[in-house]
Amino acid sequence: MDILEKFYNMDVISAKQFKRSDVEDLIELSLKIEKNKEKFTNALHGKVMAALFFEPSTRTRLSFESAMLRLGGSVTGFSEAGTSSVKKGETLADTIRTVANYADVIVIRHSKEGAAKLAQQFSDIPIINAGNGSQEHPTQGLLDVLAIHDLKGTVDNLNVGLIGDLKYGRTVHSVAHLFSNFKSNLYFISPEQLKMQYRVKDSLTLKNTNFVETSNFREILPKLDVIYMTRIQKERFADLEEYAKVKDMFILTEDDLKIIKEDAIILHPLPRVNEIDPVIDSDPRAKYFEQTYYGMMMRKAILASVLLKDPLESLK
């Protein structure tokens, strides 16, 4: 990792934009900053991040903010559209063109597909997609890959199960795209109505990524090295009856602890509702809270990369 200048001024819109070496570089940078974190406390001094959260968020917003603050930068923005001029009918394009004049980087969360891509067209400063619509949440995917790499020692040759809502869950789409760079096997485990979207599967097929689709949760569990649970999101359903039918089908229970591998890791992008029995929290294989820490680590690496020509300047 000699030259990381390649990420300078980059927009982070989709997991699909990252190839294997990019992901590896970001993982390496995350770990390097973490190891030397005291040296990076002024790395982004004088830089301003605008966090534009049109949808509620705890993890993504707070970890981006903490990452920025811990690197010596500062933060402005809003945590709900209602306190902004969107309420007065302003278009996203106009909001972005304005905020691009105040900040050095924009982190955007939005309910609409393509919001980050649209923002990109109207901004001279880097746009980071902090989740939009049901397609993309690239920084979550990157932090998940970092967590898996750090906890399993590799991202290759693993059996990775993505479980739950694979149709509407933006996180699993980004994770799947990132894994298409590696030599692991993907298991898409979901109810029939919530199967992985074709556009993701087609993209994986083009990259010769092995994947298996199934709704047989417990048959696959013993094989998995990574058990990636997701919430079945009520807000994605038009029909609440459909929601009620599927929400309890893919729950990780105490009994499952006996059948899963001894060195498996259990992840979840959180928030969870009832997909994981709380009794599992104390099992050493449960890594979903540690996972959030990798979020701050990866977001530090991303912010430093897009804002600095040399993100490792602080080490010199």
Place this chain on the structure above:
Amino acid sequence: MDILEKFYNMDVISAKQFKRSDVEDLIELSLKIEKNKEKFTNALHGKVMAALFFEPSTRTRLSFESAMLRLGGSVTGFSEAGTSSVKKGETLADTIRTVANYADVIVIRHSKEGAAKLAQQFSDIPIINAGNGSQEHPTQGLLDVLAIHDLKGTVDNLNVGLIGDLKYGRTVHSVAHLFSNFKSNLYFISPEQLKMQYRVKDSLTLKNTNFVETSNFREILPKLDVIYMTRIQKERFADLEEYAKVKDMFILTEDDLKIIKEDAIILHPLPRVNEIDPVIDSDPRAKYFEQTYYGMMMRKAILASVLLKDPLESLK
């Protein structure tokens, strides 16, 4: 500009409080800080700005926050009254007396006329009016004058058209008051129901400022050096039928580009709804997005002026 101490500890309540030399000094200071911005990144270190936004805002709040942060200061506050003790029935006076004990400067946006003036009575620290009621938005007026000065090279001898809602629009009132210090001609172009308020016109008459009132938008357009469009604000109307009648009358269209001066500039305080056809955005005369950058510049100058005895200390 030897001594800027005159602004130290000043409240910014109304555009009317600024005379010609004050406006010129703030413009000069804005440009000086901008030219040397790297030297000002610690100018307000240790100072705290409280942003008390009782009404939603994107531009004003975020540009004030960015200005403060870029000068090395920090920010607290709220972006909607609902998260404050106002919800428990606290008066504005009590809120101000409290926050004045925590911060070094208060920036207030409020729906009520006179809110900033009331705040001033209960505060030992400077109050900056970030828009209240329909009368005043002095820092917007100042940034507009800065933008015009920088883009046209002067604020004198111009034909300045203020277009749209001149009755309820607080921005145009502040702009008009500030222009009464200069030798330009003002054109108040509005529907009959939204004519410029008498109190503003009386004030201009007292200062011998030339102004013309008309509802003939396209007849005046070719004369104008500055085309200042404003939104016809739905939230100011009691009667939605009256709103519907007037909202589409004063729209700048692609055809208008042929009749306006080649060196005219088009401004808008934003947010816009449909007053300016988006096709105009790419015309070099469209300056409403650049205008937002002048907002951060002017707000840096104002914050440095009221918080520092010598706002140019950082240059020494």
Place this chain on the structure above:
Amino acid sequence: MDILEKFYNMDVISAKQFKRSDVEDLIELSLKIEKNKEKFTNALHGKVMAALFFEPSTRTRLSFESAMLRLGGSVTGFSEAGTSSVKKGETLADTIRTVANYADVIVIRHSKEGAAKLAQQFSDIPIINAGNGSQEHPTQGLLDVLAIHDLKGTVDNLNVGLIGDLKYGRTVHSVAHLFSNFKSNLYFISPEQLKMQYRVKDSLTLKNTNFVETSNFREILPKLDVIYMTRIQKERFADLEEYAKVKDMFILTEDDLKIIKEDAIILHPLPRVNEIDPVIDSDPRAKYFEQTYYGMMMRKAILASVLLKDPLESLK
């Protein structure tokens, strides 16, 4: 005060956890930081405070934020649950476990009893209770004791009247617990329906604290050295008729100024609604606005104490 390390990494959950020497140490530290405040502007550089306000607040949140910022730290968080993942059904435990990975200290305000205590169980970083349910608001109690100590010169041998809603008001409970460490007399003055809770009185009795209960407001007033008024909180009443009956009974009026001691001090945790006639604001005995300044002072001392092994490091 040689070693303050005893507070390092401490959780602040209940006023009951502080003994006399603890309160005295925090008072001394508050005053020392205040006297040398210019030296403390980088004391918490690199530290991040997460302010998790599930309930609205002006004073508590803004004074904690200002305290943190003025000590050189930085702030993230939310000011209402609606912008967080609570909206998606996340439990408090999960929110805390997550935020504990991003911040160095969590300040939490919550409507539920025991929320801070629950948070404590799921956090590796210090939890500070910024008010939960109707039982506890320990940092408010501590700032009140600081204010009384500084304004009266002592916290012993005073007649301290707590007036208003002693049943639902969390502040008076914390004040009463803290006073059980000192040799003052407490007067609990309230309507019959809003008498001090048994659990508080039992705790005082165990510590041999003198207290008198009465609803005869004006009979007691002339005796008091400290007149601590509180709001009768509408939001605590299930029955609005009951609220209407009691809300006007315990109001401090201009006439009362003639009967209270010349050197009495009038305090109020604020916000007030109508418990204190505004005409009293200008009386020199009215100290409820100064009281808010002590809030920032005490919160600086608390944050420095829990985040630094040696909170006085900056003086060296």
